[in-house]
Amino acid sequence: MNPKDELPLALRTAYLTLHRRSDTEFAQYDITADQFVLLATLSRGDAMTQRELAARMPSDPSTVRAMLVLLEKQRLVARESHPTDGRARTATLTRLGLRKFQQVWEAGQSVRDQMVNSLNASETRTLLSLLQRVAESLGERAPELVTDRL
Amino acid sequence: MNPKDELPLALRTAYLTLHRRSDTEFAQYDITADQFVLLATLSRGDAMTQRELAARMPSDPSTVRAMLVLLEKQRLVARESHPTDGRARTATLTRLGLRKFQQVWEAGQSVRDQMVNSLNASETRTLLSLLQRVAESLGERAPELVTDRL
DNA sequence: ATATTTTCGTGCGTATACGCACGACGTTTC
DNA sequence: GAAACGTCGTGCGTATACGCACGAAAATAT
Numbered sequence: 001m002n003p004k005d006e007l008p009l010a011l012r013t014a015y016l017t018l019h020r021r022s023d024t025e026f027a028q029y030d031i032t033a034d035q036f037v038l039l040a041t042l043s044r045g046d047a048m049t050q051r052e053l054a055a056r057m058p059s060d061p062s063t064v065r066a067m068l069v070l071l072e073k074q075r076l077v078a079r080e081s082h083p084t085d086g087r088a089r090t091a092t093l094t095r096l097g098l099r100k101f102q103q104v105w106e107a108g109q110s111v112r113d114q115m116v117n118s119l120n121a122s123e124t125r126t127l128l129s130l131l132q133r134v135a136e137s138l139g140e141r142a143p144e145l146v147t148d149r150l
Numbered sequence: 151m152n153p154k155d156e157l158p159l160a161l162r163t164a165y166l167t168l169h170r171r172s173d174t175e176f177a178q179y180d181i182t183a184d185q186f187v188l189l190a191t192l193s194r195g196d197a198m199t200q201r202e203l204a205a206r207m208p209s210d211p212s213t214v215r216a217m218l219v220l221l222e223k224q225r226l227v228a229r230e231s232h233p234t235d236g237r238a239r240t241a242t243l244t245r246l247g248l249r250k251f252q253q254v255w256e257a258g259q260s261v262r263d264q265m266v267n268s269l270n271a272s273e274t275r276t277l278l279s280l281l282q283r284v285a286e287s288l289g290e291r292a293p294e295l296v297t298d299r300l
Numbered sequence: 301a302t303a304t305t306t307t308c309g310t311g312c313g314t315a316t317a318c319g320c321a322c323g324a325c326g327t328t329t330c
Numbered sequence: 331g332a333a334a335c336g337t338c339g340t341g342c343g344t345a346t347a348c349g350c351a352c353g354a355a356a357a358t359a360t
Contacts, residue, residue, distance in 0.1 A: 003278045004266050008168060008258075010278050012187065013208060014285040015165035016317085018158060021288050023318075034346060037162065051308065058163060060348050065309070067346080087308035087355045108158075111288075116154050118287040119280065127280040128153045130273060131160040137268040138167045138261075166347085173348075184316060201338065210318050215339065217316080237325045237338040304359070310352080317346075327336070 011134075018115065025111050029104050030074075034059075036108065038067055039101040042077065042093045049088040050079075076100055161284075168265065175261050179254050180224075184209075186258065188217055189251040192227065192243045199238040200229075226250055 022033035031039075041056050042048070048056075054064040068091055071077045076097035082088035093101065116124050172183035181189075191206050192198070198206075204214040218241055221227045226247035232238035243251065266274050 003271075003274045004262055007265060007274060007278055007281075008172070008262060009187065009190075010281040010285070011161075011165050011168055014281040014288075015161050016208065017285045017288045018161055020318080022158070032345065037159065040159075049308075058166065059346085061309075062311085062349080063345095063347050065311095070345080082308090085308080085356070089309070112154055112158060115157060115284055115288055118283045121153075123280060124157060125153045126276065127284070128157055128160050130269065130277040130280070131157075131164040133268045134265055134277070135160070135164040135167045138164075138171050138265055170348080177349095182315065199338075209316085211339075212319080212341085213315095213317050215341095220315080232338090235326075235338080239339070302360085304357100306355105306357070308353105308355075310354105312350085312352105314349090315347085318344090320342085322340080322342105323338105324340100325336105325338080327334100329334075330332090 018111070021114070022108065022111055025107055026104055029100065029107060031100070031104055035067060035071060036101075036104055038064070038071065039076065039093065039097060039104070042091060043098065043101050047090045047092045049082060049085070049090055051088070053091055071097070168261070171264070172258065172261055175257055176254055179250065179257060181250070181254055185217060185221060186251075186254055188214070188221065189226065189243065189247060189254070192241060193248065193251050197240045197242045199232060199235075199240055201238070203241055221247070 019033050022036065026033060026036055037057055038053070038059075041053060045056075050064055050068065051061050054061040057064065059067075068077060068079060072079060075094055078092050078094050079089045080092070082090050119127065169183050172186065176183060176186055187207055188203070188209075191203060195206075200214055200218065201211050204211040207214065209217075218227060218229060222229060225244055228242050228244050229239045230242070232240050269277065
């Protein structure tokens, strides 16, 4: 078995393990791991359209909408109509949402610690960089048949 | 922002990107990326209990059950009662399921290629090894308060 | 200015991911 | 052998992940 062939499964395993671990850690704050990602994204650039938010997470716009509906019920985020674009709605953290995020960021510290406690600083940087490159190379459109001729 | 703090999001982004890419690639075979993982797991050790299958994927047993129900409808897997354990049911690839898996493995080649086309062989091995270590360190139980005393 | 095209959010359908509680069966203990 | 305990699969509930089709609004073309 080539390393190449194992890579997808290893990536899947690592992610799902992280996700489970995060979910259990955040459960005491009545928040899911994915909601944490959404809150974190909002906290680093408030008041963006749902689509922009989805692009940054990254996630599907319709998924983000469903999440926003739930988070809005909990008063953690607010959606307002966009000032200039009549189609769009912007999402922002409420004050409660910001507080919640700060709390949960603290709680997540233990997960991040546990995640890297088997890596040294240099390995952490390496892993980060390799993950980013993989995501980038996969993010590009599939190499479609050349259509220049048409 | 420390690399440590970005690592979880980078892992998430890389995995979700891979998952989306795989889903679109496998769609023409009427199969999802996760179903591919299940078939691949079965193909490397046929006739295991649902729980064993779940442990190897890795996934939740109840998730695996739902997937098996769907795959059984498509005649790709079969479930039989365990020969000795009256509780358990074993899952196996049908002949159709094996053929399907072989086809889809071919189709997945392009995804795996695209995934590593920005990495050289050494980097691929490094990434694989780092991912495995991260998964391992996260897989252990959360560092609970020591209970030796009790 | 009007017509075409693109973009935004919404709503619906399906598949995963997981937790939890239940009944059935196995294993262990006494 | 009977009772206690553990393990397997099932069924249900919730949250994500995504595709697709729709109407509304913006951007573009003519």
